[in-house]
Amino acid sequence: MTERTDLERAEIREIFQKYKAATTEEEQLAAREQLVAQFLGLVEFLARRFRNRGEPLEDLVQVGTIGLLKAIDRFDLEREVEFSTYATPTIVGELKRHFRDKGWAVRVPRRLQELHLELTKVVSSLGQELGRSPTPAELAKQTGLTEEQVLEGLEIAQAYNFASLDAPIDTEDGATTSFADQLGSEDESLENLEYRASLAPEMEKLPERERRILYLRFYKGLTQSEIAERLEISQMHVSRLLNRTLIQLREALETES
Amino acid sequence: MDKVSISIPASPEYLQVVRLIAAGLASRLGFTIDEIEDLKIAVDELCAYLTGTQGRDGDLNITFGVEGSGLSITGTATLAPGQKVRTELTEFSQMILSTVVDEARLDQANGVPGFTLSKMKSE
Numbered sequence: 449m450t451e452r453t454d455l456e457r458a459e460i461r462e463i464f465q466k467y468k469a470a471t472t473e474e475e476q477l478a479a480r481e482q483l484v485a486q487f488l489g490l491v492e493f494l495a496r497r498f499r500n501r502g503e504p505l506e507d508l509v510q511v512g513t514i515g516l517l518k519a520i521d522r523f524d525l526e527r528e529v530e531f532s533t534y535a536t537p538t539i540v541g542e543l544k545r546h547f548r549d550k551g552w553a554v555r556v557p558r559r560l561q562e563l564h565l566e567l568t569k570v571v572s573s574l575g576q577e578l579g580r581s582p583t584p585a586e587l588a589k590q591t592g593l594t595e596e597q598v599l600e601g602l603e604i605a606q607a608y609n610f611a612s613l614d615a616p617i618d619t620e621d622g623a624t625t626s627f628a629d630q631l632g633s634e635d636e637s638l639e640n641l642e643y644r645a646s647l648a649p650e651m652e653k654l655p656e657r658e659r660r661i662l663y664l665r666f667y668k669g670l671t672q673s674e675i676a677e678r679l680e681i682s683q684m685h686v687s688r689l690l691n692r693t694l695i696q697l698r699e700a701l702e703t704e705s
Numbered sequence: 706m707d708k709v710s711i712s713i714p715a716s717p718e719y720l721q722v723v724r725l726i727a728a729g730l731a732s733r734l735g736f737t738i739d740e741i742e743d744l745k746i747a748v749d750e751l752c753a754y755l756t757g758t759q760g761r762d763g764d765l766n767i768t769f770g771v772e773g774s775g776l777s778i779t780g781t782a783t784l785a786p787g788q789k790v791r792t793e794l795t796e797f798s799q800m801i802l803s804t805v806v807d808e809a810r811l812d813q814a815n816g817v818p819g820f821t822l823s824k825m826k827s828e
Contacts, residue, residue, distance in 0.1 A: 571738060581739035584732040599728045602738065603721060603745075666804045671739045687742045694746065694801070699758045701795060 455486055457530070464525055483520050484513065490532055491516050494539050498547070508543060515542030522653060537699055563601045566591055568682040571673075575683070581673045602684065650700040658693045661686060707771040715782055716760035720752050723767055727778065730771055734826055743805035744824050748778065750801055751820040754791055754811060755782040762788060775807070775825035782818050790818040 455463075463482050470476035488509075495508035519535035527534065570590050574582040582590075584598045591598070651659060657679070664670045664678070672690070676683040711726060713719035724745045731741045755765055763784030770777040782790065792813050794802070802809035802822070809822040 575738075581737035583735055583737050584728075584741070585735070587738070595732055596729070599725060599732060599741075602741070603725055603728065666800055669804060672742050673739050683738065683742075691746065691749070694749065695758075697797070698750075698753050701797070702758050 460486065460531060461525065464523065464531070467520070468525065480517070480520060484516060487516055487532065487535060488513070490535065491539055494536065495543060497540075498543050503547075508546075511546045512539045512543055515539035518542070541696070541699065560601070560604050563593070563597065564604065564684070566593075567598065567601045568684050571683050572676070575673055581671065581683070602687075650697050653700075654693060654696075658689055661689055662693060665690060706777075709769040709771065710767065712764050712766045714760070715756045715763045715765050715784060717753070717756050717758060718760075719765075720749060720756070723752060723765075724748055726767075726769060727776070730769055731776055731824075734771065734773070734776060736776075736824075736826060740824070740827065744776070747802055747806040747809055747822050747824070750798055751809060751811070751822055752780060754794075754798075754820065755780060755784075755818060757790075761785075761790075775823060777808075777821065777823040779821045780819055781814075784818070792818065 460483075463479050463486075467476060467479035467483065470479060491512040492505075492509055495505060495512045498508055499505050515538045516535060519531070519538040522538075523531055523534055567587065570587055571582060574586060574590055578586070584595050584602075587593070587598045588595045593601070651662075654662070661675055661679070664675045665672070670678070672686045673683045676686045679686070709726065709730065711723065713722060727744050727748050728741050731744050736744070752765065752767075755761070761782070761784050763782060765780055765782050767778065767780045770779075784790070792811055794809075794811055806822050806824040809820070811818070811820050813819070
């Protein structure tokens, strides 16, 4: 491992310039290694905040380093902000996500998993039957659950990470497709939308699918059910992705201001 | 108009309770799942101004007004001194909120940061 040193701000900028301007992979990796060495202390500092949650510190530092690498990759020298300020939320985000993913996958009670799966199915089938989004009362009637259980089931979808949600989607003819395959070209006038101006840096960081859901919901005005149908995922999955994305954007905007 | 009130610590992890109450009341009024999800997005968006993403020192008081035609929600934050709260919606928030609810704004009555939102039932 490279020895850690404390460099001046200007020197750090210089390494970043080298990193961004690198024409060969070796050059880029070398610059990146310097940057990682420089900010590993920050990662360790942040990882330590999570250490009483039953994970070895070394693992947390690893996870945090992934966040650091992402931040290095996305950092824009044009910004008048210190890299450490910029990187902190990304590193913390990575650490939080680690616990979120891991913790939830383990702790989802079976009852809630089943509740979730059943609701996912019925929201979609009842929606098609009615030609509109169903009400909780209608869902309760159809499933034999109470209205409270239905509402709990919808809310819980936000809190837990169900692997099944992110599995490949089965299309009607039984073939498996990925989201990338389904991203048509129809809406891809995304390029020149005003939101690109106001939110550009944060938007760029979003995965294609999340960006598209935002666009369809808030620019095209499609409902969550309509988006679900178009992307061939469940409404509850749309809801979960949308909420997660909004939280991310909120965090990003807050750090900026 | 019937009223339901709740006070929570000004921290994002308690917003789930607020969302559940909003969903429960909206459900009583016959809102659809899509409408309820929209309502929850608005609740999150506006409450986030008061709690910040990391939480703040103080309490949030949320009041739900229930009428046959729809739901109104007001929130105020009683925060320890010295905590800065944004008083204007970002452009992005405005866009989100105008899509998901009928009315949404931040206010500062007597220097107390707060918000109001309302969502009518669709026909």
